[in-house]
Amino acid sequence: MSEFTGSCHCGEISYTFKGEILRQINCHCKNCRKSSGGPYLANIFVSEGNLLIKGAPMEYQHLADSGNQMTKKFCGNCGAQMFSLGSGRPGIVSIRGGTIDDLEIIQPAINIFVSSKIPSTPLDESLATYDKMPS
Numbered sequence: 001m002s003e004f005t006g007s008c009h010c011g012e013i014s015y016t017f018k019g020e021i022l023r024q025i026n027c028h029c030k031n032c033r034k035s036s037g038g039p040y041l042a043n044i045f046v047s048e049g050n051l052l053i054k055g056a057p058m059e060y061q062h063l064a065d066s067g068n069q070m071t072k073k074f075c076g077n078c079g080a081q082m083f084s085l086g087s088g089r090p091g092i093v094s095i096r097g098g099t100i101d102d103l104e105i106i107q108p109a110i111n112i113f114v115s116s117k118i119p120s121t122p123l124d125e126s127l128a129t130y131d132k133m134p135s
């Protein structure tokens, strides 16, 4: 069981999580890079029901390469990306790792879409890597 809090940069949106973390994935795909502004994105996947959000994030939708409709939630004041939901996995939300307060929570298990990573981004050699999305 994990328990942690997080917030956007300005603090207008915050959240509390209590439950099991389902999966932690560092994603190097173009969508994650472009939406976060970072070299890759630490995705912390959890059940939506275990996440209590304070404030009202704005939403932005786009189609993933898989054809799934993705909804990204972000702070309308500071613009920080907070959460992502996909139509392919109802009820599952990805928390953007950089918004978590307790840094020890972030323990990625795998790196995915390394085929589109920024060449200079170092990879943790102890983690499994996948060129695309593992099946």
Ligand SMILES: [Zn+2]
Pocket: 008, 009, 010, 011, 012, 013, 075, 076, 077, 078, 079, 080
């Ligand atoms: Zn904010």
Ligand SMILES: [Zn+2]
Pocket: 027, 028, 029, 030, 031, 032, 033, 041, 113
């Ligand atoms: Zn991605």
